[in-house]
Amino acid sequence: MSIFDKFGPLSDLYNSILEVGDDPFSVCMAEILSPTRALIDGREVLLAGTNNYLGLTFDPECVRAGQEAMAKQGTGTTGSRFANGTYANHKALEQALAKFLGYQYTIVFSTGYQANLGVISGLTGQGDTILIDADCHASIYDGCKLSDAETIRFRHNSPEDLDKRLTRLGQDGGNVLVIVEGMYSMFGDVAPVAEIEKITHEHDAYLFVDEAHSYGVFGDKGRGVSEDQGVLDKIDFYVGTFSKSLGSVGGFAASNHPEFELLRCVSRPYMFTASMSPANVASVLEAVHQIEKRPELRQTLWRNSSRLYDRLHQLGFELCADKGPIIAVKMPSREDAVTCWNWLIQAGVYVNLAIPPGTPNATSLLRLSVSAAHSVEEIEEIGEIFSRLAEMRRDAMPTSSDASAKSPLPV
């Protein structure tokens, strides 16, 4: 018996996907032409699945800051934050984020994944309880696994269900940490953070909000869903990533709790990994300023999102959430999703494919993320390609009196 035998069913599924066409899970971008275009398999493809919400990956100021930092400070830190891997710019970035968000303390981690792992496993331990929204990201689930606390799920975006489970727990849960995301990465739906904050604190629990997809995107100043719903100053632990609107890699956590800095001495994902490279830190520091200085980036993002959302809606696609920069198109089956994904990349647009196992309610999705860097023409081009997809699917449907032929596409 091989150590790989347990992956048999997964391997069968993977092979069945490969039989349809390209491998959706190892797309190689041979050349990145801009925040919205790349060469894939020798073809120029329009990118509509990068989470590059503000298009800052090619911002001249961010690129210049990264280049200068690499020239002056080297290619890497070769050490963890806990040892030799904290440079002046790591501290400057922490201070800039704290000031922008209005928190007293901020800790920078090497990735967004590690920020979640590091804060969750650092804060909670044996005798504590974590309540997580059922649709939370894998990094949150993994952070709970790394902790010795007991983990309980509550129904997605349901403050009532959270209240019920906190009540059920009573006084038996030790310190209780409630975890939600600002905007959920798969469907793009937004959490009722204000209601969840109220319930969490009524039960004397702590609230952790992961704003990975919403930092720079929501709120008057781009400080996320917590700002948008007026509770930014009431969040106990605010976590974010640098790999989406900030256009780099890394993550952070912010808090007003006076003992928060202790995490630097107890959080293993902070202590036992190399810190962010100087170039990454410098480009993120510049991106934090760009987001603060240029609200028009956010306005363009929302205008683009609205335009594409309306187009896909008019075409009859079933969309999983309200208007926003993540547009998740629900597909009737895994096979359909894989076929359509292949069709789209051949037609010249890259989107993300999300299929079970592991997706909420076993849903199959074509997931688009919009960027402020998309031109109006590019948004129209994506819409046009989806219009052809809808046509292709309509043609493929039965023309008899079969009831399914009357339904809009592809639902």
Place this chain on the structure above:
Amino acid sequence: MPQEDHDLVFQKTCALLKVFNVNNIELTKDTDIATELEIDSVAILDLIMELEDSYDISFPMNLMSELRTVGDLVKSVQKLVSEK
């Protein structure tokens, strides 16, 4: 709540499992939840939430590693109910 006997918890669990039993296989206490029912990891967690509400218990995800069969699930529910 008076404690339900093993058979009754088994029947209730089977009723909740019905929506996940797409191949309609006969459920016994030895049925392997992940492999025989082909339930993915998220669906098992959804089932746990249903059981929590049915029995008014908190069922930590940490216990998942001990669950393989429907019988294991029934035993865990009974234990959590008895500890209430």
